[in-house]
């Protein structure tokens with residue numbers, strides 16, 4: 319299994335565009351090949367993203383913080399709001415993410431929810447064209463699921479009062495069922511200002527999308543950023559990409575069937591489908607397919623991460639699509655930063671060059 323390193327694939331794909339989902343070495347993968355090196359680096363950085371010993375060590379190094387600033391907007395909300403205003407000035411929307419995940423006490427979970435109440439307040443008061451994104455393990459998922467649901471409910475009620483949408487990010491596969499359950503529970507309570515993330519690397523995602531799309535559901539589609547075993551997620555990049563395009567088509571068809579609502583001009587409510595990728599082939603497919611079936615541009619949103627492919631973000635905005643940049647900030651940048659390093663070998667050299675500069 320796992321053909322990331324097969325010679326055929328090596329010819330078809332850029333080494334730095336391969337988000338391997340399998341950590342298992344392919345029998346045909348030659349030690350020393352760029353694909354093998356990428357697979358190994360990805361495995362190492364995804365492991366480090368969860369290792370407390372590494373976090374304690376790496377966060378102490380000044381150059382790590384310096385390197386992380388390429389991907390995060392700062393440590394304080396003020397800095398993140400400034401970054402959002404700048405994006406808005408260039409015609410881009412934003413979604414603010416207060417970094418944090420896997421809290422270890424109920425108090426931490428409540429404080430994380432309180433921080434989101436402040437974000438909502440600041441979005442509403444400042445008028446920036448942004449909404450918010452959060453992670454459920456930041457609100458207590460896995461620690462106390464009822465507390466987590468209460469925290470999310472508190473945030474959504476406050477956000478609904480000023481028309482702000484809150485995206486629930488998707489974490490590793492052990493959280494998917496509960497994330498979908500929470501979404502359905504709160505929607506049934508009348509809280510419609512929320513939506514989910516679907517990861518194209520998971521085998522289950524087509525079935526999940528099928529069941530979610532019976533009602534208009536705001537879905538962000540991404541490839542998936544966690545370490546998943548081969549019985550849960552496609553090990554081969556080619557399969558993830560194919561599944562991404564299939565899911566894109568499902569989301570575009572559903573958006574059309576639900577009347578093609580555009581992203582709100584105030585930047586608070588996203589379009590129904592949000593294609594979250596920096597992969598130009600995936601983006602081109604989404605554009606072509608939407609055009610073919612007649613989905614208007616304002617109803618197809620693209621999303622990218624702060625600090626990655628700014629040129630593409632601006633080009634898509636100029637072409638008439640809503641584009642939203644994910645703006646993370648805060649002091650808990652370590653796991654987020656490690657996942658960004660895992661995605662692209664060139665980022666590791668960038669990290670090391672910060673070290674060499676001292």
Ligand SMILES: Cc1cc2nc3c(=O)[nH]c(=O)nc-3n(C[C@H](O)[C@H](O)[C@H](O)COP(=O)(O)OP(=O)(O)OC[C@H]3O[C@@H](n4cnc5c(N)ncnc54)[C@H](O)[C@@H]3O)c2cc1C
Pocket residue numbers: 334335336337486487488489515517540541542543544594595596597598621622623626627643644657658659661662665
């Ligand atoms: C807005 C947004 C929200 C996301 N939310 C989630 C989520 O909730 N859950 C989840 O599991 N994942 C999430 N992700 C991450 C996603 O799953 C991928 O890991 C990540 O986007 C890289 O995949 P890609 O589609 O860009 O394609 P890739 O094939 O990995 O990359 C394509 C090209 O994009 C550029 N690129 C990609 N990543 C980087 C990087 N780190 N640094 C520099 N250049 C890069 C490179 O040019 C690369 O060749 C999110 C991504 C985005 C954009």
